[in-house]
Amino acid sequence: MGLTAAALLIHGYHFGVEDGEIYVPAAQKLLHPTLYPFASEFFLSHGHLSLFGSILAWTARLTHLSMDWTLFVWYILSLFATLASCWLLAAACFSCPRAHWTAMLVITAVLTMPATNTGLLLIDPYITARSFSTPLTLFALAFALERRYVWVGVAALLTALVHPQMVVYLAFLIAVMWAGDRRKQAVREPVHVMASVGVGLFPSGFHIAPASGPYREALYSRDYFFLYNWTWYHWLGMLAPLAILAWFWRGNVRGTRRGFQLISFALIPFGLISIAAAAILCSSPEFEMFVRLQPLRSFHPITFIFVLLLAGVAGEYLAKSRNWVPVAFFVPLAVGMYLVSRQTYPNSPQIELPAKTSSNAWVDTLLWIRQNTPESAVFAVDSHYFKDSPSDVHGFRAISTRSALADYYKDSGVVSLFPALAPEWKQMSNATYGLNHFSLDQFRRLHQQYPEVTWTVIHGYAPRGLDCPHEERGYSVCRMPLPAPEPVALRN
Structure with a gap:
């Protein structure tokens, strides 16, 4: 709970910002069907693909809390679940407590850092379906490293119920891990798994043709969908983790367990295949109707896990006989991320508790x-x-x-x-x-x-x-x- 409180103070909580404009109205309408009588299709189009809004509405009914307080409570629970899943993943990869704690302190400090140029943060400082799918994904991976496959299935099923898009990447990554664990080098099977899972989960309307008219304008407003728009530092943020993960996989890193090398290996083809898929989709206007699949979203879990592993390795090598090292990592990162948060939301409180008025x-x-x-x-x-x-x-x-x-x-x-x-x-x-x-x-x-x-x-x-x-x-x-x-x- 201490790390959860620290994460809340560092990264804050902001009600109804960014994608909350899509997820919150869907939950509100499920709780109060008379709300939003006009233009509700702009948020219900997402809502019918997920149980996320239903979970929020059920919670509000059962607890008799307002939706505002329900969202805040779920945000705190999702923070705790995310950090708990990180602990399990660190424990599956490292044998030494100093590596565990360094990894946990660093990840707590940088929870809202961007996952390269995917348009995603590791976690959002507000509640969305990703607030549920992220810890569930990390739990599934930790269970997979420990070969607890029943729990992998449970976590994957829950992920599919709250965020159908992210479960595709989870299924792909677990398939690569399964292949790597059995020393099979071919990754065709994982790609097939990804494709077959994805067929039934994404909206219809995919066909070989250039985007046109208003849809083309909307599509190109998301410039990060297109790999050729990525700058050199975006490419660095994408390729450098894969290079370091290759070193983790091939190197004899002290204080690591079997899961460390396994997940380091699995993330490499996972990332490279995603880059190749994104490059193909950007290679011709004829593929523009498929760009919305966003294969580079795979770099959300890649970045998350990479930061956790890198921090654990740093703790293993630098914190031996130096108990102050984890704190020395944590403090400047936490201060820096707090300042970023204040710059992002300069006119709002750091923690926006439900109220009838606001300073904004x-x-x-x-x-x-x-x-x-x-x-x-x-x-x-x-x-x-x-x-x-x-x-x-x-x-x-x-x-x-x-x-x-x-x-x-x-x-x-x-x-x-x-x-x-x-x-x-x-x-x-x-x-x-x-x-x-x-x-x-x-x-x-x-x-x-x-x-x-x-x-x-x-x-x-x-x-x-x-x-x-x-x-x-x-x-x-x-x-x-x-x-x-x-x-x-x-x-x-």
Whole structure:
């Protein structure tokens, strides 16, 4: 629990940020079906593939906690589970306590570091399906190293239920480990396993053809999907761990167990095949409809395990007769990651506990909306609000629990996986682009285009003529204007 508390203090907790804008509304709607009557397809498209939202909703019903507190409790539990799985994995790879503790202290300090250029952190400082799938993946690998295959199956099944995409990478890696454990060098079988598992888990719509129209725009908004966009330091972050893992596999590293060499070996073909798959998918526009498979997501577990192994080796060699070495690793890394966290969320508390108000002006506005507008309300918000610095990437739907037209940044990520949503996303995000500077007539035209929209949020002053019951701290919450009155014809 001490390491869990340290991780919480270092990395913080932020409600409804980033991918929380997708996962939280799905759970809220399962708990309160009357919420989000409009445009719910932008988060339910993910929700129907996973039991993650259902688990959150069931927990809230059983415990009678609000969804906000349910999310926070699950976040703490997921932190604890992640660190517990790291301990089991370290114990399967190292025989000496100093290696275990060095590995644990280092991984605690860097839990929110990026997994090279995959668009993923080792863990997120908020709750998502990855908060469950990451510890389950590490538990499965630790059990595999100890040849406890029944528990491997249990962990893999649970991973599939909460994050179908990540279980594909887990199945592939375990297959490589199984082959390596039996001294079989061919990895064709693991590749077949990966393909066969993946067929039934991913959305439909894969075909040989270039992406086009709004879907192409959404797809290319995720530049990390395409290997040719990776810079030299991204490549270094991808290839250097594989090179060091090769040394771990071939070298006679002191204080290690059988599992250390086995997993070091398995991660190498796992990574190389993923790089090859990504290169093939980027080699021709004809494969663009398959790019969303994101084979380089395999570098999420690779980076996680590599950091754990590297820290354990450092502890084994440097901490002998020097008990201060693990702490010397931990303190500067923890301070550095804390500062990164504060820079990432400068306008928000480090730990955002559930409350009715917030020191963040954007979040405070969304909480006012939650408490003072009808559940059936549909909002128009500037489609680029995620790039508005005061927001600290807090999602509108997640915190306000109200429907909204699609935004450009976060909903484009959903569209990149579900192409059928692209035309609707493009139309909605175009309609609200620049909304913070709309005139009264532009709001009237927007309301005419989307009569379902009844409210709007403006960062700045509202134009004269709008009814705005809440105007505080630079934000205005306003009712959409009625259509302009028809001109009266004069009689002769």
